Amino acid sequence: MSTTPLLPKRDLAPESDDKDGSVAMSEQAFNRPVDAEAEIELLACETHMPRELVRAVYSSERAKLERTARIKTYIPVLVHRHVKALLREGRRA
Secondary structure (H helix, E strand, O other): OOOOOOOOOOOOOOOOOOOOOOOOHHHHOOOOOOOHHHHHHHHHHHHOOOHHHHHHHHHHHHHHHHHHOOOHHHHHHHHHHHHHHHHHHHHHO
């Protein structure tokens, strides 16, 4: 049995350890698209908000994090979480 890394994968084609090509459910939950447009589309679907609004919030928050983050590796994950939270909060207000 091979071991898989504990960090989330950032590509669309997850590696498979099984001969039949299946991927463990825990791995599927962490796969995220790499490019910004795919990320914006994903956030729009998850939050049921217009893409234009998601794109504006995403761009703004990504720019803020790019300027202030000391560890750049985590920016995609942090942006996704923060934008999703902002959009959900805005929908409730």
